[in-house]
Amino acid sequence: xxxxxxxxxxxxxxxxxxxxxxxxxxxxxxxxxxxxxxxxxxxxxxxxxxxxxxxxxxxxxxxxxxxxxxxxxxxxxxxxxxxxxxxxxxxxxxxxxxxxxxxxxxxxxxxxxxxxxxxxxxxxxxxxxxxxxxxxxxxxxxxxxxxxxxxxxxxxxxxxxxxxxxxxxxxxxxxxxxxxxxxxxxxxxxxxxxxxxxxxxxxxxxxxxxxxxxxxxxxxxxxxxxxxxxxx
Numbered sequence: 001x002x003x004x005x006x007x008x009x010x011x012x013x014x015x016x017x018x019x020x021x022x023x024x025x026x027x028x029x030x031x032x033x034x035x036x037x038x039x040x041x042x043x044x045x046x047x048x049x050x051x052x053x054x055x056x057x058x059x060x061x062x063x064x065x066x067x068x069x070x071x072x073x074x075x076x077x078x079x080x081x082x083x084x085x086x087x088x089x090x091x092x093x094x095x096x097x098x099x100x101x102x103x104x105x106x107x108x109x110x111x112x113x114x115x116x117x118x119x120x121x122x123x124x125x126x127x128x129x130x131x132x133x134x135x136x137x138x139x140x141x142x143x144x145x146x147x148x149x150x151x152x153x154x155x156x157x158x159x160x161x162x163x164x165x166x167x168x169x170x171x172x173x174x175x176x177x178x179x180x181x182x183x184x185x186x187x188x189x190x191x192x193x194x195x196x197x198x199x200x201x202x203x204x205x206x207x208x209x210x211x212x213x214x215x216x217x218x219x220x221x222x223x224x225x226x227x228x229x230x231x232x
Contacts (some may be wrong), residue, residue: 098132
């Protein structure tokens with residue numbers, strides 16, 4: 001039975017509570033994003049969950065940014081679900097929506113020669129969309145734009161993102177997706193829309209808002225992940 005991995009984004013760590021017979025493989029409380037790696041089962045299926053990640057904007061090296069993926073490789077993970085908290089660019093999105101990443105726009109200047117058609121397995125995407133529909137979960141789909149950060153987007157950047165077809169934006173995930181795929185792991189990306197990017201003179205997003213939105217999305221988020229893991 002294959003091992004499924006889940007990397008959790010900001011505000012989404014409660015999913016670890018769903019693990020049966022948890023075994024903590026790593027705990028690191030030294031950084032801003034506290035890290036834990038927990039192994040166990042969900043509905044009898046083996047799973048390893050990664051809480052917290054390192055970002056390029058924090059000054060970390062590639063090796064540090066990819067440490068969750070490298071640990072997944074070491075453990076023999078076959079399917080990896082990479083989640084994040086993202087800003088909603090698409091004007092139809094609402095806070096706490098879930099979005100299945102079907103393409104991306106790399107604005108981090110960390111290019112590879114791996115085309116999107118290889119990153120996103122459409123058979124897997126269709127399977128997840130069907131699972132969401134069967135569970136009555138509204139699952140958006142769209143393109144995720146990756147900025148290096150650490151600041152949130154300006155009004156001009158929001159306008160640019162909308163014009164180039166981005167549906168959501170964040171500061172992670174794409175490097176991990178590319179790296180995991182290059183190393184033979186089947187990858188799924190899911191964004192939790194934690195704030196809406198609207199052009200306004202007073203637009204401002206606090207990290208606490210991101211965490212709060214993640215909490216509101218948690219019921220559907222956890223239900224969807226359990227279905228994906230159970231059917232992997």
